[in-house]
Amino acid sequence: MIKDLLKDAESRMKGAIEALENDLTGIRTGRANPALVEKLPVEYYGMETPLFQLASISVPEARVLMIKPFDPSTLKAIEKAVLTSELNLTPNNDGKVIRLNLPPLTEERRRELVKMVNSRLEESRIAIRNIRRDANDAAKKDETLSEDNEKDCLDRIQKQTDEYIKKVESIANAKDAEVLKV
Numbered sequence: 001m002i003k004d005l006l007k008d009a010e011s012r013m014k015g016a017i018e019a020l021e022n023d024l025t026g027i028r029t030g031r032a033n034p035a036l037v038e039k040l041p042v043e044y045y046g047m048e049t050p051l052f053q054l055a056s057i058s059v060p061e062a063r064v065l066m067i068k069p070f071d072p073s074t075l076k077a078i079e080k081a082v083l084t085s086e087l088n089l090t091p092n093n094d095g096k097v098i099r100l101n102l103p104p105l106t107e108e109r110r111r112e113l114v115k116m117v118n119s120r121l122e123e124s125r126i127a128i129r130n131i132r133r134d135a136n137d138a139a140k141k142d143e144t145l146s147e148d149n150e151k152d153c154l155d156r157i158q159k160q161t162d163e164y165i166k167k168v169e170s171i172a173n174a175k176d177a178e179v180l181k182v
Helices: 002-025 072-084 108-139 147-180
Strands: 041-044 045-052 055-061 063-070 089-091 098-101
Touching: 002 063, 002 147, 041 072, 063 072, 063 108, 072 098, 108 147
Parallel strands: none
Antiparallel strands: 041 045, 055 063, 063 098, 089 098
8 A cells, every 4th residue: 555655656746747847848048949839839720739730840050940830821820829929039931931030048038037947846846745745645544554654654755755856956956057058
């Protein structure tokens, strides 16, 4: 029972870390990265569709993203999606592809991005703590555990939680450093 509880909590905590890593790939740093726009929702035949399903995204230069739609009729919808996104980028449409020029980040914008990273960090911490709470509740409700086994289980869950929170913080600190790097 204890092993199952710990395995379940660990797999859910790993999921929280993967979600954080996926979120952080979408936060812009000084160089172009296709992950910046690949999950951008585009209105396509009345449905919100991620950009990577509608176009190929490449990096021809260090500060340029090139979006080439599979279907040329989606060019305007992709352009509109980029304009309305929170990326603050202006698309250059030449009729076949869209180019996104990424300007150098200002100090003020870097600080905003660090705040965004920190808010995502806090969301991940909360998710991990909620997983801990669920595991602790399950351990306390299990009537087959003796008092000592229950205490041991709660201690192991806490150690696991501390370990995953440290991992989340190290991931966020690395992203902070990447964003602040000029």
